[in-house]
Amino acid sequence: MWWLYAALGFVYLLHFTTAEEPKIVIIGAGASGIAAASKLYEHGFQDVIILEAENRIGGRVYTTWFDESWVDLGGQWVHGETGNAAFKLAAPLELLEASGEKNWVEFDIHNSKGVRLPLDLSQNLMALLTNVSGEANEALAGNNGSIADFFTAKFNIELQKYPTFNETLVKEVLKMFEGLTIATDSSDNWTDISATGYTAYQDYPGSNIVNWKDRGYGTILDVLMKKYPNPEEELPIMNNTLLNSEVVNVNYNATDKKVLIETSNGQKYTADHVIVTPSLGVLKEQYETLFTPQLPESKVKTIKGLSMGSAAKIYLSFEAPWWSSNRDLILLWDEMDRQEYENDTSKKWLLDLIGFFTVAHRPRMLCAWINGAGARYMEALPENQAFNEAFTLLNKFFGNSYNITRPTAYLRTNWSNNKHFRGAYSFRSVESQRSGVWANELAAPLLVDGKPIVMFAGEATNSQRWASVDGAIDTGFREADRLIELYNTKNPSQ
Numbered sequence: 001m002w003w004l005y006a007a008l009g010f011v012y013l014l015h016f017t018t019a020e021e022p023k024i025v026i027i028g029a030g031a032s033g034i035a036a037a038s039k040l041y042e043h044g045f046q047d048v049i050i051l052e053a054e055n056r057i058g059g060r061v062y063t064t065w066f067d068e069s070w071v072d073l074g075g076q077w078v079h080g081e082t083g084n085a086a087f088k089l090a091a092p093l094e095l096l097e098a099s100g101e102k103n104w105v106e107f108d109i110h111n112s113k114g115v116r117l118p119l120d121l122s123q124n125l126m127a128l129l130t131n132v133s134g135e136a137n138e139a140l141a142g143n144n145g146s147i148a149d150f151f152t153a154k155f156n157i158e159l160q161k162y163p164t165f166n167e168t169l170v171k172e173v174l175k176m177f178e179g180l181t182i183a184t185d186s187s188d189n190w191t192d193i194s195a196t197g198y199t200a201y202q203d204y205p206g207s208n209i210v211n212w213k214d215r216g217y218g219t220i221l222d223v224l225m226k227k228y229p230n231p232e233e234e235l236p237i238m239n240n241t242l243l244n245s246e247v248v249n250v251n252y253n254a255t256d257k258k259v260l261i262e263t264s265n266g267q268k269y270t271a272d273h274v275i276v277t278p279s280l281g282v283l284k285e286q287y288e289t290l291f292t293p294q295l296p297e298s299k300v301k302t303i304k305g306l307s308m309g310s311a312a313k314i315y316l317s318f319e320a321p322w323w324s325s326n327r328d329l330i331l332l333w334d335e336m337d338r339q340e341y342e343n344d345t346s347k348k349w350l351l352d353l354i355g356f357f358t359v360a361h362r363p364r365m366l367c368a369w370i371n372g373a374g375a376r377y378m379e380a381l382p383e384n385q386a387f388n389e390a391f392t393l394l395n396k397f398f399g400n401s402y403n404i405t406r407p408t409a410y411l412r413t414n415w416s417n418n419k420h421f422r423g424a425y426s427f428r429s430v431e432s433q434r435s436g437v438w439a440n441e442l443a444a445p446l447l448v449d450g451k452p453i454v455m456f457a458g459e460a461t462n463s464q465r466w467a468s469v470d471g472a473i474d475t476g477f478r479e480a481d482r483l484i485e486l487y488n489t490k491n492p493s494q
């Protein structure tokens with residue numbers, strides 16, 4: 001029977017024998033979960049399933065059809081080129097377009113009295129923001145506090161140089177800059193963003209705003225699953241993904257070293273390894289009930305200490321564009337108006353709406369971006385109210401300069417309000433810094449007898465590139481590699 005064993009050994013090397021085949025359950029079909037599954041399938045693992053709570057895959061990558069085009073409710077741009085996992089996958093397929101000469105977008109700043117800033121002033125302010133942000137990395141190195149002090153001091157100095165600016169206007173522009181700066185971190189304000197987080201974040205060379213032309217970021221899922229460009233090469237990931245399967249408990253206490261996973265619809269799954277990918281927001285809300293036994297103290301401290309930010313979008317579609325295609329509409333609040341809105345809880349969220357942005361390859365669309373607290377508030381409003389107030393705001397600021405038509409359609413996000421996300425993406429806050437917690441602690445697997453049994457992936461587990469799609473993909477690959485290494489080094493004769 002030597003030939004049988006030899007054959008089995010051969011099969012094992014390729015695929016594992018049936019008995020040895022490890023069973024892997026991935027919780028969450030977002031970018032990280034899909035990336036992990038695709039890498040595992042490519043390396044011969046066959047017993048891999050994904051349990052996904054929503055009725056769709058993609059998670060915070062959510063490309064949807066809206067008024068005759070694809071739009072992204074979540075991740076939209078590929079940030080940076082060299083080193084970016086998404087860029088590496090998609091660029092050779094000619095799916096991407098870098099912002100550049102052809103589609104360079106400037107600011108068109110209006111204030112809440114409906115007055116337009118001279119275009120050259122808008123341009124200068126945009127350049128100043130870019131310049132100072134560029135200097136921040138070096139200036140903030142070794143800083144233990146927030147980014148607010150540096151930015152406030154630096155902008156104050158630079159804005160004093162504008163001869164027409166008085167103290168009030170400087171204050172107003174500073175607020176505008178704060179809104180534009182925190183949008184990348186999804187925090188509520190810049191006193192909350194830690195300087196170490198700002199400097200630790202890895203920027204990649206190349207354009208920071210690469211778009212997907214007439215497609216959306218969702219195409220990355222097809223590329224990962226090899227459904228695109230050649231559907232015949234598709235990995236069996238969709239076939240092994242169970243939608244509407246919300247995991248309520250991961251029990252890693254069993255004596256047979258298996259993990260028992262339970263969903264809210266009463267299904268139970270056993271696995272040799274589980275990769276947990278739900279967002280930091282979900283972990284914050286559910287870590288006490290999601291795991292049996294409770295997570296170790298260091299993990300809990302990390303989940304509590306890292307911060308989950310909020311951000312929201314409202315897409316507005318028009319019959320025809322009434323704005324100039326190469327100018328984002330940016331809001332500058334008059335100080336008295338700001339105070340009035342701040343005093344009114346029902347209007348306050350509008351102060352977090354920083355602009356109506358043009359959308360590449362969608363000439364009839366604008367996308368409003370809402371930061372932090374305002375995003376959470378807007379998502380809880382009835383749809384009509386949110387849309388009407390956003391449109392009223394658009395008119396208040398830009399109605400004097402443009403003949404604004406009524407939108408023909410609206411679409412808004414729902415990230416913080418949804419219990420499967422509870423926020424937009426993670427960020428390193430001053431509180432994280434104070435607690436001394438880091439993403440790599442969240443990434444560390446729970447070991448049973450020295451083997452990784454409960455593993456963690458997802459954007460928030462990335463210590464260099466959190467808050468991004470490519471960063472999430474890298475964490476999925478990281479955990480797949482952990483298993484590939486574990487099983488490759490195992491002696492097949494055992």
Ligand SMILES: Cc1cc2nc3c(=O)[nH]c(=O)nc-3n(C[C@H](O)[C@H](O)[C@H](O)COP(=O)(O)OP(=O)(O)OC[C@H]3O[C@@H](n4cnc5c(N)ncnc54)[C@H](O)[C@@H]3O)c2cc1C
Pocket residue numbers: 027028029030031032033051052053054057058059060061073074075076077078079245246247248277278279282311312313413415419420421423424425457458459460466467468469470472
């Ligand atoms: C508004 C917005 C704009 C963004 N813009 C960009 C951008 O331009 N560029 C960029 O690179 N990144 C952007 N991001 C960030 C990027 O989208 C995310 O970092 C990334 O998609 C996260 O992937 P993930 O796999 O870590 O998490 P997720 O996508 O959240 O995947 C986790 C999955 O787990 C599921 N899940 C949750 N709980 C359970 C449960 N109990 N049981 C089973 N399944 C569960 C969720 O439904 C989800 O599908 C943006 C995000 C948002 C919200």
Ligand SMILES: *[C@@H]1O[C@H](CO)[C@@H](O)[C@H](O)[C@H]1NC(C)=O
Pocket residue numbers: 124125127128131
């Ligand atoms: C930005 O920096 C460049 C190069 O240092 C400089 O030439 C330019 O004047 C700066 N712009 C503003 C608005 O500060």
Ligand SMILES: *[C@@H]1O[C@H](CO)[C@@H](O)[C@H](O)[C@H]1NC(C)=O
Pocket residue numbers: 164166167168169
């Ligand atoms: C500051 O300048 C703005 C705009 O030029 C003007 O409307 C406002 O009255 C000035 N405020 C003060 C206090 O001088």
Ligand SMILES: *[C@@H]1O[C@H](CO)[C@@H](O)[C@H](O)[C@H]1NC(C)=O
Pocket residue numbers: 188189191192
């Ligand atoms: C900044 O945001 C955090 C989180 O919401 C909040 O606790 C803090 O009070 C805010 N700080 C300021 C100065 O608004």
Ligand SMILES: *[C@@H]1O[C@H](CO)[C@@H](O)[C@H](O)[C@H]1NC(C)=O
Pocket residue numbers: 234235236237239
């Ligand atoms: C998914 O399952 C169907 C039905 O068994 C099968 O025809 C198809 O080839 C599978 N797709 C992939 C990508 O494995």
Ligand SMILES: *[C@@H]1O[C@H](CO)[C@@H](O)[C@H](O)[C@H]1NC(C)=O
Pocket residue numbers: 253292293294
């Ligand atoms: C873990 O298993 C042990 C032994 O079976 C049992 O005594 C203990 O109560 C379990 N712990 C939890 C949290 O379920």
Ligand SMILES: *[C@@H]1O[C@H](CO)[C@@H](O)[C@H](O)[C@H]1NC(C)=O
Pocket residue numbers: 336339340343
């Ligand atoms: C906002 O409220 C503060 C404190 O209650 C008050 O002093 C201020 O006058 C109000 N401002 C506006 C514009 O209503």
Ligand SMILES: *[C@@H]1O[C@H](CO)[C@@H](O)[C@H](O)[C@H]1NC(C)=O
Pocket residue numbers: 400401402403
């Ligand atoms: C708005 O429309 C009116 C009437 O058609 C026209 O006179 C005016 O020039 C338009 N304004 C702008 C800014 O296009």
Ligand SMILES: *[C@@H]1O[C@H](CO)[C@@H](O)[C@H](O)[C@H]1NC(C)=O
Pocket residue numbers: 383414417418419
């Ligand atoms: C947002 O998500 C919550 C929770 O899933 C849901 O109840 C609500 O209807 C959603 N709202 C919108 C506008 O989609």
Ligand SMILES: *[C@@H]1O[C@H](CO)[C@@H](O)[C@H](O)[C@H]1NC(C)=O
Pocket residue numbers: 142144433434436
């Ligand atoms: C930074 O904060 C940490 C933790 O609070 C503290 O131990 C350290 O001394 C601080 N360093 C500086 C330079 O303030």
